[in-house]
Amino acid sequence: MGTIQIQNLSFRYDNQLTPLFDHVDLQFDASWHLGLIGRNGRGKTTLLNILRGKLEYHGHIVTDLNFQYYPQPIDDMTQNTWNVIRSITSLEEYDQWKILVEFSKLELPEDILERPFTTLSPGQQAKVLLASLFIDEGNFQLIDEPTNHLDIQGREVVAQYLQQKSGFIVISHDRVFLDRVIDHVLSIDRAKISLYKGNYSTWHREKYARDDFERLENEKLKDEISRLSKTAREKSVWSGFRESMKNSAKDSGFVSHKAAKMMKRSKVIEARSNKAITEKEKLLKNLDEVTELTMNYEPLAPKQILVSVDDVQVKRNGVVINQPVSFTIKTGERVALNGMNGAGKTTLLHALFHDRTVTASGKLELQPQLKISYLAQDLSDLHGTLDDYAATQAVGYDELVNVLRKLGFERDIFESNIENMSMGQIRKIALAASLLKPANLYIWDEPLNYLDVLTREQLEDLIIEYKPTMLFIEHDQAFVEHVATQQVNLIKQN
Known part of the structure; x- marks a missing residue:
């Protein structure tokens, strides 16, 4: 081919x-x-x-x-x-x-x-x-x-x-x-692009083995960089000192000639040290360090029912979308809504927020005064600067930037407007805001769309550690299996 x-x-x-x-x-x-x-x-x-x-x-x-x-x-x-x-x-x-x-x-x-x-x-x-x-x-x-x-x-x-x-x-x-x-x-x-033979799992095993090796190598590199930096500073100071001696009245021709040779040699050593430092710092850059995330989760009393859905069918524009569904969500439970496209998963979430375009039959209740952090599927309306977005979401700009750095953002991207970023970066911005908001319940609609594999693993580790109460829709089978405590299947109305 x-x-x-x-x-x-x-x-x-x-x-x-x-x-x-x-x-x-x-x-x-x-x-x-x-x-x-x-x-x-x-x-x-x-x-x-x-x-x-x-x-x-x-x-x-x-x-x-x-x-x-x-x-x-x-x-x-x-x-x-x-x-x-x-x-x-x-x-x-x-x-x-x-x-x-x-x-x-x-x-x-x-x-x-x-x-x-x-x-x-x-x-x-x-x-x-x-x-x-x-x-x-x-x-x-x-x-x-x-x-x-x-x-x-x-x-x-x-x-x-x-x-x-x-x-x-x-x-x-x-x-x-x-x-x-x-x-x-x-x-x-x-810092580099690498080819591997095999599928994702093969790459994942090799990557983590390589990352463990590179972490050990990085510690050695940092020690070498520190030693080289010290050598470069010493040679720079010595050269400067000899240069000042050469220009002083006390200097003799012999000393000046010898000093010039030693100064030249010290500058060569300094240059070599600086070059070695640059090369070794480039090696340090390739390791993708995954930093642990945090979330502003405020758990309520254990086993308290926060969401109750009893024999609910949702309608949009008068059309019934799903067969009746029932479930509850208690503190600490993480419920995944499953179902084919068009089964009403997102519509059910909208019904929880009393969306006027959605009606529901049956019993649909949320615990009063519940603090909910909602992550929408559609983020097409995100635009402007990060500073403006932080203000609209009532989260601190510095805190938002800190979370985004943990999610792999490079510093130069913070000056860009949101609409000029990739879909994955836009998703991370909305996700970061959701994590920063104080919440008793997280409702996330396909949170992993466009997110890279490392971020997905970061989120899994975060949820497993904090054990927040969640209702979410996600089609990433590995994510659902790792974090959900209960799976509810919505069936499309015939």
Whole structure:
């Protein structure tokens, strides 16, 4: 199938002090199922945009492949689905059977071809775009976050679909999904980019073993840097002292000549020491240190019922969405709402907050005066500066920045407006605010969308340590299994 060679690649955005990529050399085979892994803001999507010629860069990319990107831009989403597919592929009217073959593999009904694309669920839209991506032969697929908005069953279907395909590059933060679909990993770390053979679990084991080794090496490096810094300071002081002696009236020609030779030698040693310090400090930068998070959780009395849902059905625009559901949430319990796309999970959360567009039958009660920290799924309205956002959320700016640093933010990003950040960075900002607010109950709607793997593990560790009371929706199977104390399944009304 060919190869992709990246030679001496350098790139940075105009608002960045340090480059995302600095003289990068890589080569990978086009038959690989390659997963891109790295913290938010490290340049995963940027690399895909560079490959498909959307960004200017320094260096060379050598390949004869034609790149196709997911998700494809749609000019008119009000068209029926078949016309949308034709607008982003080379299919003709008589080629409809080809897309129907892909539909069957993705468990999509044939009749959605005649429906307006906007009426499809986000999960159905994602599957349609994936099917369209693989229709045209001879293309190499660049797949950016295909699992967002897919329920657990949908992710399984898409994983099986991608397993059958030839080479591609995929960005995803779902660990179970990555284990199913990739056979190589491209890991974008703080100071270098590394290739690994194997799936996510293989990379994870090797990464943690490597990180443990690098921590030991870092301690040695810090000792060496300290020693070299001391040597450089001593030579600098000595050189300065001899220079002053040379210019003094007491100095003799012999002393000046000898001092000049020693001063030259000391400056060489100082320069070598400074160069060694710089090189060793670069090595220190590559280790991704994951700092423990905290949350402003205020637990109520043990076993106190905070949420009671009894035989509840939610309606939007008069339409019943789910079959009756019942559950309670007591202090310290963490309830995961499961169900297929369209089963009413988010709508049920909105009903708890008395959203006027939602009505509910049955009994739906919250403990009075409950302090709730809510993290919404839709963050499209976030904009402006971090300082302004902190003020609107009634949290301290310094505290917000401190949490974001723990979540992997580099310092130069704090000067950017929120709307100019990546989706993962925006999600982290909303998450940080949620953690800072005092709360008896956390209600999170798909909190992990766009979040990198290390952040997901940070959140798991945090929740396991604090044991907060939670009601959440999440399709990351590993996260749900690690943190939920109870799982409630919503069933879509027929």
